[in-house]
Amino acid sequence: MKQIPETGVSKEVIMKELRQMKSLDFDWKAGRVPSYTYFVDDETLDIQREAYGEYIAENGLGAGRAFKSLERMTDDIKSMALSLFNAPTGAGASFTSGGTESVLMAVKTARDLTRYTRGEPDGRYNIVACETAHPCLDKAGQLLGVDVKRTPHTADFRADPALMRASIDEGTMMLFASAPNYPFGTFDPIGDIGALAEELKLRLHVDGCWGGFLSPFAERLGYPIPNWDFRVPGVSSLSADIHKFGYAAKGASLVLYRNAEDQEHERFSFSGWPRGTYSTPTFLGTKAGGAVASAWSVMQFLGMNGYLRAAKLTMDATMQLIEGLNAIPDIYCLTPNGESNLISFATSDPKLDIYAVADRLEERGWLRGRMRDPKAIQQGVNPAHLPVVDEYLAAVREAINFVRRSAADAPVAYDEHSY
């Protein structure tokens, strides 16, 4: 069993070992990783790193008391995002550690607000969502005692408002829609789902965790992005991750509410201990000050122009990949529409095992995501993928040839891998 060393190790030795360990990883900067990392350029990465380092010790739990600067930066970040997502006057937001926490807080707020308005302190409710919703919704449901009802997607991989309507019952408190969903990168019909929420007086949360900081810029570039934010009347809350296409260091996301008063139900407060009242706006206690400082600094550094430039690189890479993949015999992309930067491709050849293609790509250094239904290779695209489009397409062709040759020798059964 490894133990804390008796005597401390020198910085040189530690850094050498860190770099050695890093060499075991897939090369995300060279576009080999399908999600997890979001790289626009070295300059932005330096700002991210330096700002995080500057606030390495500061704690968001003390924002406003010990750290007025963190409070100011958090307020600026929320305000910039409320404006980006077309929030009306009276809207509010909370800074969280990631998409999962943002969705968790939206569900807690909806649950506690519903308990309050229905006068049911222990009320148990449900949320209706399409099956393509991110599993962080179910994680929130499990933690908060809220049921999640998933409805099948349409043939073009979107939520079906008619099926959602049919799943609503007296226990339903909220509808949940994705903009876009992670498996297919398609937008749910948020206008129709918003109208349903208004008609039945239900809340609607729109999960823009993946695309929140990409879609507004892709829309300005002319891509067919449907309305998904507070411009849609029935939307009560939104989530958007700054640590994805906002290019901030990890640990930065937002949950935004049309009515800031709803946030009373988001807050946790407790007084039953000797130390007095302990109260936090979101899930975390101690919060990385560096995540706030990096998000604030990168937003200042990139500006609207920088985000437009990053969105162009991302969408150029996406469209080139879709075109290149569709040109490979027996390969087709499931959603060739440019609504987002998520791509998945399948094969029309029943004898070609697409997971075996993914395994071969991974042997050659390209980490791939696997879709279960339909069986496909899936990835998110970021600017790091643009310089390697041709190299990647050549690797896909090689992997297909390799799998066909190996299958002719000895067929192997391949399992799906998680995420």
Ligand SMILES: Cc1ncc(COP(=O)(O)O)c(C=O)c1O
């Ligand atoms: C649509 C969507 N929602 C939520 C999440 C969860 O975000 P996080 O991993 O930051 O918790 C993701 C992550 O990819 C996502 O794509």
